[in-house]
Amino acid sequence: MSATLRLLIADDHPMFRAALRYALGEIAPGAQIVEVASQSALEAAIASGGEFDLAMLDLMMPGAMGFSSLVYARGERPELPVVIISSNEHPRTIRRAQQFGASGFVPKSAPSSVLGEAVNAVLAGEVWFPSQKADRDEGDAQLADRLAQLTPQQMRVLLRLADGLLNKQIAYELSLAENTVKIHVTAILRKLGCHSRTQAAVLVKGLALDEDGAGLHDDALRLS
Incomplete structure (x- = not known):
């Protein structure tokens, strides 16, 4: 995987960001990783003009309302693939993430092998979601x-x-x-x-x- 990859981690828990950074470093050695911990910091990072290849986004950050960060990121940078990484892994949450424009969803309880599978699939232009998705909601x-x-x-x-x-x-x-x-x-x-x-x-x-x-x-x- 290219060392020029730029990845964005958006999560308000420092320990989780550190663990995710380590895991992503194993998946994409040499990648540049930017971390943010709130909705306003996410907005600043995206609006700064820096190009990212992938965003890893939690659904529960200060200033965010559920899927609002995802909707914002998709509206600001439609070309930026977003993978939701969340402890709320209910089938309806997963399905809603997909409907609101996410390219993938990884439960926070997932092992690094699953994270790697999802990241590699999304970076290859595919989507990656757990199989237990709920039906589409109009x-x-x-x-x-x-x-x-x-x-x-x-x-x-x-x-x-x-x-x-x-x-x-x-x-x-x-x-x-x-x-x-x-x-x-x-x-x-x-x-x-x-x-x-x-x-x-x-x-x-x-x-x-x-x-x-x-x-x-x-x-x-x-x-x-």
Whole structure:
């Protein structure tokens, strides 16, 4: 595997990132690995202009809402393959990851051999998911289609709107003029077919993980 590969690890647990970095170093010797620990850091890494060959993304980071980080990454860099690596390995979670644009899904409990199989498959342009996927859900498919209409900047605004931030607070966080945020909010509501900020926020809640298993954040690893 080429030593010029650039890999992005997005996970808020330092010990898990260290274990994953070690495992990826064995799979792709010489690869450059960048680590981030939050949604905002993920946005900064992707927006920096640096080209990545693969992103390994956890679903539970500060500032993220379920699949929001995946949707953001896919919207910002559609060409970047994203592999979800999560302790929530329920069949519906796996299926939703696929519907929201992931190229692969690796349970955090998986051994390094499985991680290597998934990484190699995705880098070869294939997809890799555990076999126990649930059936396609039309509601998720429609949500994915609606969110795909948003620009990356509009997605950033929407995520903060869903957190209950006011326009001036969003403007401060994103270094935008307040009037620019207002224009983005208007465009977001129109594209999503929503009549209010509250309705848009409720729509984004559809990206949240299921309650059943959503709190499972056991980072006990078998990546060695």
